[in-house]
Amino acid sequence: MEWLERFFPYILAGLSVGGQYALIAIGYTMVYGILRLINFAHGDIFTVAGFIMVYMSATMPLYISIPLTIILTVLLGFTVERVAYKPLREAPRMSIMISAIGMSYLLQNLMWYVTGGLAKQYPVIPFISDSIVVWVTTTKIVTLVTPVLTIVLVILLQQLIHHTKLGMAMRAVSRDFETAKLMGIQINSVISATFIIGSFLAAVGSLLYFSNYPTVTPTVGAMPGLKAFVAAVFGGIGSIPGAVIGALIIGVSENLIKALGYSTFSDAFTFALLIFILLAKPTGLFGEKIIDKV
């Protein structure tokens, strides 16, 4: 049991950070599922959500600033799609990808411009920032809340996708735009809904992630954004359960590597994993199986 006592705090931290990666990864994977697009701006939306929270909480109480942060982040995700992707619906895939990269740089530079590149103090959110003793370790409550909240949100999302009309439309659109149109589905509304859900989860992930850190800078979101992307590819891009499992595996692995004293290699591990999975099983753990039959 001694080894378990030693590793327990790391596993706990790993599940927590994994949950945060998962909330971002779902946005990548859902957009890919529908548009076959890697939304490079998604990681930046996550970081912008951190700054929105900084500025909102400076003037408003938390019970207003938290929901407002979520709403504004959702609005940003929706706007990014309308401005940068919707006009390119009929364009070649490469054009929309370049537009996504452009959007990513635009958001990054806007953050530099607005903040002057200075680190901004992230507000302390009472309760989830409080410390708690769990078995052999002391941690913040957010560490326990994150995996639970992640699982609850993922279950709700799966219900939405498999048991509602909107979810059915999303699955149809992800397969075949034109036939979906012939059913009377308005493709653009379904795509917007996907970006709204993805940005909502990224906003929640951002609140949980940054409450672990004292400050936010324009670049600090790049790493979790990138790791969430790796998680989505590892799990099989397009698959929501895949993204969640991929994110949890990456979160826990990183922390176990730290526990073994190789902290320097924890980031390298994630990207080595990406290279390995792309070589060994490019469709990821739960990648799309093609079941076309003529």
Next chain:
Amino acid sequence: MSLLTVTDLKVSYGGIEALKSISFDVRKGQIVTLIGANGAGKSTTLRAISGLVPVIGGSINFDGREITSLDTSKIVSEGIVMVPEGRKVFPNLSVLENLKIGAYLRTNADEISASIEYVYERFPRLKERHWQMAGTLSGGEQQMLAVGRALMARPKLLMMDEPSLGLAPLVVKDIFRIIHRLRDEGITILLIEQNANAALRAADYGYVLETGRITMEGEGATLLNDPKVRDAYLGHAKGKKSSEPEVK
């Protein structure tokens, strides 16, 4: 009385004129067919009516209303529903979900359930397999599902793009039996077929499309016996030449 009137319809893709001004009528309660070779513009015509491709000239009038260049979902809600070429069922949705998504624009849950029962009655096989993913059905079953899915929208005009393509002869016979039955139940049908023989036999009225123009029209039986049509599309079924080997 005509349900659909197409007047001087022009469509072009990337600088190529796919339809050079075509006009035709679909009368209420009839099966009307467009026949023609590959690339004559048959599919383009249906896609233009459904609003899937932009129309650059002419007009489409349905049930007394101008529907040219409306949004596809608006056209579906007017009552024009298409069974696309190659069936295009959603392979990742169950059979039941495929039917439900056909009723996407309808809101009354009781009426939708009644429509599902109506489709199951016509295609008992779909009821047996309602839980199965549509991608696992056979080609014939997928065609039944595609027709059932279209019926879920309660069409006034059902447009069918090559429903017999790639199906076994027995299944093709079934499909044409269904088409007749739907007509008898009051659904108007616009049918596109490469299998001109079967299409003209089934149809009340037909049009012959050649490289973006309509070159001939008439009742199904009349066209079927027209020597020019026989020559071009029916492979001289009873002519002398059929017994001779083809020499180029």
